[in-house]
Amino acid sequence: MKPIESKWEGKDGITFQVQGWEPDGDSKALVALVHGLGEHVGRYAHVGRALTDAGYTLIGFDLRGHGxxxxxxxxxxxxxxxxxxxxxxxxxxxxxxxSIPHFLYGHSLGGLLSLTYAIQYGEGLKGIVVTGPALRSALQEQKAKVALAKLLGSLAPAMTIPSGLDPQALSHDPEIIKAYIEDPLVHDKTSMGFGKAALNAIDLCFSRAKEFTPPLLLMHGKADRITYPSGSEDFVSLAREKNRDVTLKLWDGMYHEIHNEPGKAEVIRFMLEWLDNHLK
Structure with missing residues (x-):
């Protein structure tokens, strides 16, 4: 496995950190990673190891305001x-x-953004893998808070509050929780502008799910308390009306970060089998 680090500058002057992992030999496909809220690409090194062992390149960038x-x-x-x-x-x-096929892989916030991106710009992508997408959470059940978040997103977009994410709900593995809490690159901040953007993405995904055309593997932990699996089930039901290549896999007993659960090897193996099948 060969580590990759690079940077690129966005159109608005923000510098983005790129991190990834290449196989020692030729790569049969590229998997582009979009990570979750408050975290960074560096937390996916073990996923990179598994994918490179199977001949894939995994590479992502830290989202603006992250890592x-x-x-x-x-x-x-x-x-x-x-x-x-x-x-x-x-x-x-x-x-x-x-010269190699490109897949898109997103988790949580990154899953929501990956679905949104694929609906708008997915042409040419070999397939999309999404885990625990932020399509539904406790916030969506409180309509007054949703309306307030959208209003403040317009009036005070830079105003920041704690995200409220509970690290204990990420994984059953105490070492994962400890590493997350102690990681200096992890933060618990969300701005009102972010809140409005996320809510707009959710609205777009559900209103345009029937336009989703790339092959999709969507996986979710059944015991996820951060993002609800019911959101994934509802999205898949809509997407399947027009798209025959949509796979939904719900993992019994797993929390939010299925790639960091004690059973992560089985999760990653399922993902690799799907990727391999979509290269044929």
Whole structure:
């Protein structure tokens, strides 16, 4: 496994940190990673190890306001800013990996953004893998808070509050929880602009799910208390009306980070089998 580190500058001047892992030999495909809220690409090194062992390159970038990338922590001015960041990332990747297929892989917030991106710009992608997408959470059940979040997102977009994410709900593995809490690159901040962007992404995903055309593998832990598996089930039901290549896999008893659960080897193996089948 060969580690990769690089940087690129966004159109609004933010510098983005790129991190990834290549196999020692030729790579049969590229898997582009979009991580979750408050975290960073470095937390996926073990996934990179498994994918490179199978002949894939895994490479991602720290979202604006996350990890080693620039920008106020937990803030985005709009959903479109996220979309343009991902578009620029794929332009960067196309220069480095022009001759192999490209997959998109997103977790949690990254899963939501990956679905949103695929609906709008998914042409040319070999497939999409999404885990624990932030399509539904406790916030969506409180309509007054949703309306307030959208209002404040317009009036005070840079205003920041704690995300409220419970580290204990990430994984059953205490070492994962400890590492997350002690990680200096992890933060618990969300801005009002971010909140509005996320809610807009959710609205877009459900209103345009029937337009989802790339092959999709969507996986969710049944015991996820951070993002609800019912959101994934509802999205898949809509997407399947027009798209025959949609796979939903719900993992019994697993929390939010299924790739960090004690049974993660089985999760990653299932993902690799799906990737391999979509290279045939």
């Amino acid at each position: 080693k990338s620039g920008g106020a922590r937990g803030h985005t001015p709009s959903l479109d800013a996220y979309m343009q960041d991902i578009r620029q990332f794929f332009q960067f990747l196309s220069q480095r990996y022009p």
